[in-house]
Amino acid sequence: DTAVSQTPKYLVTQMGNDKSIKCEQNLGHDTMYWYKQDSKKFLKIMFSYNNKELIINETVPNRFSPKSPDKAHLNLHINSLELGDSAVYFCASSQGRGVTEAFFGQGTRLTVV
Amino acid sequence: QQQVKQSPQSLIVQKGGIPIINCAYENTAFDYFPWYQQFPGKGPALLIAIRPDVSEKKEGRFTISFNKSAKQFSLHIMDSQPGDSATYFCAASINPYSGGGADGLTFGKGTHLIIQP
Numbered sequence: 001d002t003a004v005s006q007t008p009k010y011l012v013t014q015m016g017n018d019k020s021i022k023c024e025q026n027l028g029h030d031t032m033y034w035y036k037q038d039s040k041k042f043l044k045i046m047f048s049y050n051n052k053e054l055i056i057n058e059t060v061p062n063r064f065s066p067k068s069p070d071k072a073h074l075n076l077h078i079n080s081l082e083l084g085d086s087a088v089y090f091c092a093s094s095q096g097r098g099v100t101e102a103f104f105g106q107g108t109r110l111t112v113v
Numbered sequence: 114q115q116q117v118k119q120s121p122q123s124l125i126v127q128k129g130g131i132p133i134i135n136c137a138y139e140n141t142a143f144d145y146f147p148w149y150q151q152f153p154g155k156g157p158a159l160l161i162a163i164r165p166d167v168s169e170k171k172e173g174r175f176t177i178s179f180n181k182s183a184k185q186f187s188l189h190i191m192d193s194q195p196g197d198s199a200t201y202f203c204a205a206s207i208n209p210y211s212g213g214g215a216d217g218l219t220f221g222k223g224t225h226l227i228i229q230p
Contacts, residue, residue, distance in 0.1 A: 031216070041222070090156050092156075104158065107154075
């Protein structure tokens with residue numbers, strides 16, 4: 001069974017559209033994250049959720065909004081997509097905050113045209 | 114400031130050689146230093162991690178060396194194999210319970226490693 005799964009794996013959409021990426025983890029972890037990997041492969045954290053509470057929100061546009069219906073899911077909603085949003089988005093989870101192993105999903109490659 | 118500097122950007126080593134990837138950090142509040150391995154089309158996967166109270170850690174062919182005073186740490190891959198060809202990321206994080214604030218990992222910019230047969 002996949003520990004951290006994301007859907008879809010690929011997403012191609014037009015500028016201005018609204019889209020969502022889903023993430024589920026079956027590890028029983030209490031903290032989930034979203035990371036963005038740009039075209040140069042630089043990974044940067046966007047959000048983290050611990051026990052359904054947003055812990056940090058790095059300087060990402062408010063067009064991005066994480067939503068966690070329960071501890072095992074953290075979905076990413078993106079409104080009014082822009083060309084610069086094209087990237088690979090990774091969901092991750094860990095048990096506890098910060099200094100523990102984070103398990104990553106396989107990524108969602110978002111292409112905005 | 115939260116920043117981790119990684120070098121080299123790319124590295125080519127012959128099979129059996131010992132690639133070394135270096136990272137340096139500035140924020141002394143960092144207290145967890147993992148290395149992640151990423152293959153094309155996959156998510157990063159934890160390779161090995163160290164905490165600042167230890168100067169070296171070995172797991173199989175992978176070794177982390179940590180120099181707290183210099184704020185540097187490095188990854189060594191012994192007896193490297195073509196299957197080790199991947200992108201390697203160093204990272205660091207702060208214990209949020211110590212008042213360090215932010216959660217999550219701060220990553221270096223990655224090293225694209227190629228092991229030639």
